[in-house]
Amino acid sequence: MESGKEKRRVGKRSSNACTRCRRQKIKCSGSQPCSGCSKRNLPCIFDDRDQKMMVTRGYIIDLQRQIVSLRRMSKGHTPSSPDVTDPEQDTILEDDMEAGSIQDEEQAQIEDRDAPSEKEMENIPSGLTNPLSTGPSAYMSAANGRAFYLGTSSNWSFARRVLAMVYEHIYQEPLPTETLLFDGSAYDLGWDGFRTSIPEEPAIPTTDHAIYLINSVKFHCGQLFHLFDEEEFMRSLYDFYSDSNSRTSKTNLWYIHFLVILAFGKAFVLRKNDGRKPPGAEFFVLALQLLPDVSVLCKEPVISTEILCCIALYLQSLDFRHSSHQYIGQAMRMALGYGMHTDMPVQYLGERLVQRCRKIWWTVYILDREMTSLFGLPQSIRDDHLHNQAPTSMVSAQRTAALNMQIKLSRVIAGINETIYGPDGRLNTSFLLSTKSALASVAGLADEMRRMLPIPLENSASGISRLAAYIHLLYHQCIVLATRPLLFSFLKIRISSPETLADSLSSSPTVRNVLQMCIDSSIQMINILGNLQTQGLLETFLYFDLESVFVSAMVLLLAPVIDTRLLETRSPWLQKSHSIIDDMISSGNLIAKFRKSELQQVEGVLDRLSSSWPIPATNVAVSRDSGAVNQPGPALAQEHPMQFTENNFSSENQEQYAFNEGFTTAQILAVANSIESGDAEWVSQALAQNNIW
Numbered sequence: 104m105e106s107g108k109e110k111r112r113v114g115k116r117s118s119n120a121c122t123r124c125r126r127q128k129i130k131c132s133g134s135q136p137c138s139g140c141s142k143r144n145l146p147c148i149f150d151d152r153d154q155k156m157m158v159t160r161g162y163i164i165d166l167q168r169q170i171v172s173l174r175r176m177s178k179g180h181t182p183s184s185p186d187v188t189d190p191e192q193d194t195i196l197e198d199d200m201e202a203g204s205i206q207d208e209e210q211a212q213i214e215d216r217d218a219p220s221e222k223e224m225e226n227i228p229s230g231l232t233n234p235l236s237t238g239p240s241a242y243m244s245a246a247n248g249r250a251f252y253l254g255t256s257s258n259w260s261f262a263r264r265v266l267a268m269v270y271e272h273i274y275q276e277p278l279p280t281e282t283l284l285f286d287g288s289a290y291d292l293g294w295d296g297f298r299t300s301i302p303e304e305p306a307i308p309t310t311d312h313a314i315y316l317i318n319s320v321k322f323h324c325g326q327l328f329h330l331f332d333e334e335e336f337m338r339s340l341y342d343f344y345s346d347s348n349s350r351t352s353k354t355n356l357w358y359i360h361f362l363v364i365l366a367f368g369k370a371f372v373l374r375k376n377d378g379r380k381p382p383g384a385e386f387f388v389l390a391l392q393l394l395p396d397v398s399v400l401c402k403e404p405v406i407s408t409e410i411l412c413c414i415a416l417y418l419q420s421l422d423f424r425h426s427s428h429q430y431i432g433q434a435m436r437m438a439l440g441y442g443m444h445t446d447m448p449v450q451y452l453g454e455r456l457v458q459r460c461r462k463i464w465w466t467v468y469i470l471d472r473e474m475t476s477l478f479g480l481p482q483s484i485r486d487d488h489l490h491n492q493a494p495t496s497m498v499s500a501q502r503t504a505a506l507n508m509q510i511k512l513s514r515v516i517a518g519i520n521e522t523i524y525g526p527d528g529r530l531n532t533s534f535l536l537s538t539k540s541a542l543a544s545v546a547g548l549a550d551e552m553r554r555m556l557p558i559p560l561e562n563s564a565s566g567i568s569r570l571a572a573y574i575h576l577l578y579h580q581c582i583v584l585a586t587r588p589l590l591f592s593f594l595k596i597r598i599s600s601p602e603t604l605a606d607s608l609s610s611s612p613t614v615r616n617v618l619q620m621c622i623d624s625s626i627q628m629i630n631i632l633g634n635l636q637t638q639g640l641l642e643t644f645l646y647f648d649l650e651s652v653f654v655s656a657m658v659l660l661l662a663p664v665i666d667t668r669l670l671e672t673r674s675p676w677l678q679k680s681h682s683i684i685d686d687m688i689s690s691g692n693l694i695a696k697f698r699k700s701e702l703q704q705v706e707g708v709l710d711r712l713s714s715s716w717p718i719p720a721t722n723v724a725v726s727r728d729s730g731a732v733n734q735p736g737p738a739l740a741q742e743h744p745m746q747f748t749e750n751n752f753s754s755e756n757q758e759q760y761a762f763n764e765g766f767t768t769a770q771i772l773a774v775a776n777s778i779e780s781g782d783a784e785w786v787s788q789a790l791a792q793n794n795i796w
Contacts, residue, residue, distance in 0.1 A: 245285040254479015255524040269708040284697035287423040291379040305385040316368025329462035362390035363413040374690040404441040461494040472513035504555040539778040541585035546771035579624040586621035625655035643690035656680040
């Protein structure tokens with residue numbers, strides 16, 4: 104009787120279990136598909152490597168002898184004849200056999216014991232990786248043969264990867280690059296970069312004209328970044344114009360600083376280029392030619408860091424991305440060398456210098472984070488190494504709030520780059536769970552941003568703040584940066600297995616919600632830029648408005664290729680984005696002209712792709728009001744329903760949807776919390792089955 108009880112307690116093991124059941128330590132029916140995967144509407148995969156085989160001890164010994172022989176050959180030893188006994192080899196084999204002689208049943212118990220549970224899935228590496236940062240690094244060559252690295256998080260690289268991938272799929276040949284814009288090719292500064300001779304000095308503007316140009320720099324840049332100390336800079340300006348002797352001695356750093364500020368002022372005031380030369384280029388080139396060696400700059404680190412920041416920002420706005428990244432890197436190291444990243448002692452350095460250094464440091468930090476992300480490179484310094492405080496002597500409470508938000512969003516950008524766009528895409532958690540973490544970090548800022556830096560509704564009598572608009576644009580770019588790898592992944596599915604795309608999208612409402620959040624943030628950016636355009640506040644020289652509209656338009660071009668319900672409703676937003684870019688082109692921005700051409704090329708190949716194999720619309724529909732999911736999906740997705748609706752993107756509701764401040768903290772957290780390990784597993788299997796990697 105006792106023996107019978109023991110027999111009943113020993114469950115019968117399935118001779119073969121699918122990957123999912125084995126990983127979650129649950130019983131598998133062994134059928135194809137198994138009952139567990141069938142209930143959850145998940146792909147069921149059996150790995151033949153898990154099947155046990157009976158082989159002889161001699162077969163294993165022969166295999167191990169071959170391994171030892173190969174090892175000896177790799178070390179330069181002559182392999183022994185198979186008929187000759189090698190004492191060293193026998194010793195190795197005996198040790199290996201003793202260490203590895205585990206019976207089949209014991210090995211199975213170890214595998215089951217070590218298999219991670221479903222809750223442990225979030226803390227182990229996943230097979231799903233970010234397709235923008237996996238595999239060999241990507242390059243694209245310009246027409247002159249120069250190869251350019253396509254960084255992982257770069258907006259420019261993202262568009263190039265999409266264009267090249269779809270073009271090669273349609274035409275079965277590499278993408279021609281003659282009409283594409285590459286680093287530093289839009290503008291011509293009129294200088295080869297060598298300091299062999301100093302050109303004729305441009306005419307220095309009069310005092311009142313110089314003050315006018317400086318004030319334009321203060322309006323366009325002063326609210327966002329610290330580029331110069333106004334009190335000291337203006338005192339030196341008046342000394343410069345009042346003393347004829349000082350005007351003949353132009354080798355000091357202030358004069359170089361002055362030239363760069365004049366270049367900015369000319370670019371903001373004059374909106375007509377001299378051919379391919381931007382306004383103010385003559386002042387900027389002279390400043391670069393007069394810039395001394397770094398050994399001289401280190402003697403005056405405060406003003407030198409400000410100058411390097413100005414140069415980096417100017418070059419970034421001209422699409423000299425490599426050069427700007429180098430200069431902001433020098434500024435970062437200059438600031439680090441002077442200890443600006445630390446809690447500088449007021450009692451030793453003085454209150455005024457400490458406050459100035461704090462402003463300089465956070466400008467360097469913000470620009471470094473943004474430029475590095477736009478270049479698609481790893482961040483240069485970790486936040487836990489920083490001990491600087493925010494400056495307290497700000498001109499207004501709004502500027503203080505904006506700086507705090509800039510710092511927080513810059514940290515979010517760094518976090519996204521370190522996780523979602525990590526080295527080779529191999530993370531401690533899966534890509535989708537990294538997206539969950541990124542969205543949670545963004546969610547914590549949503550309500551604070553809406554409260555401290557509100558944007559008025561479209562019909563409000565109040566105008567939109569340029570400062571608040573910049574913060575909101577940066578915020579929505581963080582959301583797009585965190586979610587668009589999923590959009591790229593489904594584009595790959597669309598290309599490799601279009602017949603499975605509709606089923607893939609309808610199988611996970613949670614994943615569709617993440618995609619719609621990416622689309623929503625893109626539309627919000629276009630709406631903000633449209634309001635700035637209406638008020639004449641669109642930034643046509645600095646890079647951030649152009650980056651925002653370019654990023655948004657790319658997402659809106661990709662969305663309907665994946666879900667045809669957005670095929671017609673994308674048109675108004677794309678029309679608005681083209682209007683914004685056209686405004687920049689008419690203001691003399693040569694980069695915008697190339698960006699528009701590239702968007703048109705992307706639209707052309709995507710339309711060709713859609714016409715070659717139309718995809719039926721999926722049936723997932725969710726309601727912002729009720730949060731109910733109408734289409735059955737994975738159980739985990741139903742537990743955390745999304746709160747968006749496709750009607751948000753329809754032309755009927757454009758006036759209602761046209762302008763708002765975006766998602767609340769609760770709404771973003773609802774989407775982030777809806778992402779569970781089951782969704783990550785589903786996406787991983789979907790992409791693996793479609794040969795994404």
